[in-house]
């Protein structure tokens with residue numbers, strides 16, 4: 001490598017493959033995602049046929065090794081895909097993330113050989129849709145307090161409990177359940193601590209059904225959210241992932257990619273909002289000048305640009321260092337989600353302000369982005385949870401500040 005070769009290094013498209021993935025997804029988004037986004041938001045509809053096309057493009061198993069039907073890409077590739085889709089339709093992108101990161105990647109890194117061989121090809125192609133069920137009506141952040149139970153009786157686990165807020169929990173308004181659920185339930189206690197275990201629940205297991213379909217969400221309306229109900233649900237012993245009590249390990253291994261891709265979704269929202277306000281400020285005149293001549297508008301645009309660029313570099317640098325199989329960097333995956341989610345909400349808010357009344361209606365996109373952005377400060381870990389984790393991690397490893 002020549003002395004100055006690093007100067008050609010592109011942080012955002014480091015390899016020709018990454019560049020190609022971005023171009024492919026961008027073209028797909030322009031031709032297929034963008035035209036349906038507003039309508040699906042308004043009608044609160046998940047576009048399942050469009051989702052299955054992501055399988056044809058190899059995006060549903062983006063991080064899964066090729067031998068199981070995936071594309072074998074890294075965390076950076078996953079970030080690129082989420083950033084590009086979310087710049088158009090964050091709601092649709094959330095359904096994609098719930099499937100490809102919360103279910104598919106989880107299975108790829110934590111499942112056993114039989115489970116991977118049985119389910120990964122179907123979820124990578126889009127034939128099967130997956131979801132991840134951790135939250136419950138009374139338990140969110142305090143995950144160790146979850147109340148759903150799974151008790152081994154003979155050759156089956158008997159599962160009881162309710163799961164709340166599950167993205168892809170149902171696939172349509174008729175309440176068709178997801179084909180597969182990555183489920184966390186309590187299997188007892190050890191040393192006074194709850195033992196959480198992970199199960200692969202298949203559509204058709206007796207006692208598994210969709211409860212309430214959650215409607216009238218503020219944003220992310222192009223994704224379905226549902227309550228799942230387990231009433232003496234019978235799951236064969238081999239539905240257990242790993243061993244009893246392994247859930248915390250599973251969560252830790254997948255958490256990093258979940259948070260970094262949620263941050264990438266925020267980047268997409270921020271970028272699109274910034275583009276919209278920049279363009280509008282040039283085109284719209286007031287008092288005989290374009291809006292871009294006014295200092296207060298300049299502040300909205302300039303601060304948004306600089307903050308967006310700083311966050312983008314942090315997200316890409318964190319993804320670049322990520323090892324999909326270890327999930328060890330909680331500090332920065334919390335860090336990028338903490339900062340970019342609020343960034344996206346703030347930039348979308350400024351964009352509405354710059355667009356004035358036009359910003360407040362659907363045609364100009366930013367109101368939808370603003371509504372969608374808020375969820376990212378809650379789902380996949382609240383801001384307060386990230387603040388707690390970061391402070392704890394820095395107390396344990398103060399040297400991380402110098403890294």
Ligand SMILES: Cc1cc2nc3c(=O)[nH]c(=O)nc-3n(C[C@H](O)[C@H](O)[C@H](O)COP(=O)(O)OP(=O)(O)OC[C@H]3O[C@@H](n4cnc5c(N)ncnc54)[C@H](O)[C@@H]3O)c2cc1C
Pocket residue numbers: 098102131132133134135138139140141142164165166167168217220225375378379380381382383384385388
């Ligand atoms: C649209 C949508 C989609 C979702 N998709 C999924 C999904 O696919 N799968 C899934 O399992 N879940 C999903 N969730 C659930 C989401 O992850 C939870 O809402 C989130 O983890 C917060 O849990 P909670 O709502 O129970 O709030 P709580 O945990 O009850 O928190 C309420 C408030 O208290 C704060 N708080 C709690 N504990 C502390 C503390 N120790 N210190 C300081 N503040 C604290 C929180 O930060 C928050 O501000 C989704 C939620 C929504 C709205």
